[in-house]
Amino acid sequence: MLKIFIVDGDDARRGRLCRMLINHQLYCEPYDSIEEFVGTMPPQGLVLYCDEHGDVAQLIERIEQRSWLPVIAYAARADMSRAVRAMQAGVASYMAFPFSAEEVLHEYGLLEAGFVARFAHGDRVRAARRLLDTLSKREREILGCMLDHGTSKQIARYLGISPRTVEAHRANLMARLDVRTATQAIRLAIEGEAYAGPPAIAGKAHHMPRELLQVAPVLQ
Structure with missing residues (x-):
């Protein structure tokens, strides 16, 4: 009704x-x-x-x-x-x-x-946000890097942490989001209007993909 x-x-x-x-x-x-x-x-x-x-x-x-x-x-x-x-x-x-x-x-x-x-x-959007809210700060940071930096080694280099640490957080966040692939995780983040590219790292320039410029602020 x-x-x-x-x-x-x-x-x-x-x-x-x-x-x-x-x-x-x-x-x-x-x-x-x-x-x-x-x-x-x-x-x-x-x-x-x-x-x-x-x-x-x-x-x-x-x-x-x-x-x-x-x-x-x-x-x-x-x-x-x-x-x-x-x-x-x-x-x-x-x-x-x-x-x-x-x-x-x-x-x-x-x-x-x-x-x-x-x-x-x-x-x-609401369903995606509920899942995203279950992530820790570090898991959100890793998710924010997944589109532009792809592999765990590249993300680790960008964030200045070990690849093993990235892999552990990546596995945890995918389990929390109930997804099997990185593409699914990124799609969910975008659908939850929470992806605007990886977090800024001092001294490193970041180019945000044009198609994401209108999406809500970066996960923090």
């Missing part, structure tokens, strides 16, 4: 929307502020956000710090410039209030295929 989360500071309007959705057999939860919503943010669902003050970008930013959820914004004065700014900030759609439950479902239906793909990606 689709879960709809209404974030609206106006008590009467929020209550009106909740009753409308419940009357159409839809699950909904009301929140009166961005702070209240992000404090208990669920992993999946649709957010309806009242953008009367043109501040929906703040909600998008807070959501993306934690995960990802589709947001449909609405306002009684839904002028074109405000809608464009909201879409540029990451809003999936923009509606003029008042609207019907059927209109909400229609908008969601038009966008659902893209949402499903994003949700699936989010699930993979």
